[in-house]
Amino acid sequence: MLEVQQLFRKHFGFPPIYTVQAPGRVELLGNHTDYNQGLVLAMAIDRAAFMSVSARTDGKVELISSAFPTPQSFSVLDTTRDVAAPWTNYIKGTLVALRQRQAHCSGFNAAIHGTIPVGAGLSSSAALMVATALAVRQLHPYTLTATGVTVPPKRAGNGSLRPLTNVEKIEIARTCHAAETNFVGVNCGLLDPLSSLFGKAFHAIEIDCQSLTIEHLPMIGEIALVVCDSGVKHALVDGAYNELRSQCEAAARALGVKSLRSVDSLFLNSNRKRLTEREYQCAYHIAGENQRVAASSRILRDGDFAQFGQFMFQSHESSRDYFHNSCAELDLLVSLARTHPACLGARLTGGGFGGSTINLVQRAAVESFSKAIATVYEKRTGRKLEPMICLAVDGAK
Numbered sequence: 001m002l003e004v005q006q007l008f009r010k011h012f013g014f015p016p017i018y019t020v021q022a023p024g025r026v027e028l029l030g031n032h033t034d035y036n037q038g039l040v041l042a043m044a045i046d047r048a049a050f051m052s053v054s055a056r057t058d059g060k061v062e063l064i065s066s067a068f069p070t071p072q073s074f075s076v077l078d079t080t081r082d083v084a085a086p087w088t089n090y091i092k093g094t095l096v097a098l099r100q101r102q103a104h105c106s107g108f109n110a111a112i113h114g115t116i117p118v119g120a121g122l123s124s125s126a127a128l129m130v131a132t133a134l135a136v137r138q139l140h141p142y143t144l145t146a147t148g149v150t151v152p153p154k155r156a157g158n159g160s161l162r163p164l165t166n167v168e169k170i171e172i173a174r175t176c177h178a179a180e181t182n183f184v185g186v187n188c189g190l191l192d193p194l195s196s197l198f199g200k201a202f203h204a205i206e207i208d209c210q211s212l213t214i215e216h217l218p219m220i221g222e223i224a225l226v227v228c229d230s231g232v233k234h235a236l237v238d239g240a241y242n243e244l245r246s247q248c249e250a251a252a253r254a255l256g257v258k259s260l261r262s263v264d265s266l267f268l269n270s271n272r273k274r275l276t277e278r279e280y281q282c283a284y285h286i287a288g289e290n291q292r293v294a295a296s297s298r299i300l301r302d303g304d305f306a307q308f309g310q311f312m313f314q315s316h317e318s319s320r321d322y323f324h325n326s327c328a329e330l331d332l333l334v335s336l337a338r339t340h341p342a343c344l345g346a347r348l349t350g351g352g353f354g355g356s357t358i359n360l361v362q363r364a365a366v367e368s369f370s371k372a373i374a375t376v377y378e379k380r381t382g383r384k385l386e387p388m389i390c391l392a393v394d395g396a397k
């Protein structure tokens with residue numbers, strides 16, 4: 001039995017009816033491009049949020065989490081933000097967003113267990129929201145479309161539901177995105193929930209955030225992806241993320257385009273005078289990231305990880321020197337990685353200002369890489385570093 005199922009049984013005194021899981025993600029390339037309608041490469045990882053549930057009919061939600069000792073309960077109609085237990089807001093927000101799309105529920109008991117480190121920039125919050133949306137779908141099946149709900153899916157003889165279609169995955173991602181933007185208050189993009197839903201084992205996910213088309217690219221070779229959590233807490237709710245987004249939007253307005261997706265480096269440089277220095281720096285970062293992701297599509301199909309790694313280093317430099325969403329610890333991790341002969345590429349991943357770096361490393365040398373980087377990082381910063389090898393996995397189910 002899974003840990004989350006044991007937790008459910010222990011707290012509620014009977015076994016759960018359904019268990020769902022939603023993976024975390026790493027952003028491989030394409031930093032802050034999602035809300036600029038750009039291109040991004042991500043990967044769902046073998047760390048997840050698990051949720052075991054059973055239905056209730058009294059309109060109450062009762063939660064127990066392995067990470068927080070105090071059980072929580074609230075009404076399904078409750079729309080107040082909880083300051084004492086902010087993790088419950090991701091669940092409440094998802095219920096609110098589902099209800100706005102006519103996907104209702106009559107309450108449930110849920111146990112939650114997660115293996116995604118919190119605050120490491122690996123989308124533990126999006127995973128929790130996706131898990132909530134899928135748990136509600138198990139209890140009260142719904143089919144989301146762009147215009148609302150349609151005929152719910154039927155259960156098979158064994159009680160199971162058919163797998164989600166791509167359209168449904170996109171609409172669930174939009175619902176979770178609405179929860180995070182409107183309820184939690186981070187003006188983020190669609191990257192995190194889309195990655196959790198569209199994961200594929202041994203593959204990267206290429207997302208075009210303008211057309212919302214998704215392709216899978218092979219990540220197969222003698223390589224490993226190592227995540228190094230800097231230990232500096234990245235809290236997206238503070239204003240820095242939203243401020244970057246405003247700069248990008250201001251740059252697009254000043255350039256007379258709908259979004260920075262339409263801006264390449266050539267156009268940007270010939271129109272530089274129309275921008276403030278800060279707007280220029282932000283637009284430069286986004287244009288470069290879009291170009292690198294576009295080129296990576298071919299590169300990953302060819303299995304050219306040496307070139308892909310170079311793009312990762314360039315991406316990090318662009319974050320550090322132009323976008324300014326790195327920090328001393330992330331820069332240190334990337335420069336330490338660079339000095340290891342088996343490291344092909346390294347960069348910060350996700351929002352930035354802390355959180356993790358990702359490192360593309362020759363598989364045979366993963367242990368020596370992890371040991372070397374942890375030893376020096378700990379010595380230089382006094383912070384413990386536990387590099388994690390992450391595998392590409394299938395999406396939420």
Ligand code: GLA
Nearest residue numbers: 031032188189190191350351
């Ligand atoms: C965070 C946000 C995403 C995306 C990344 C940066 O993870 O939640 O929407 O903007 O930062 O690429």
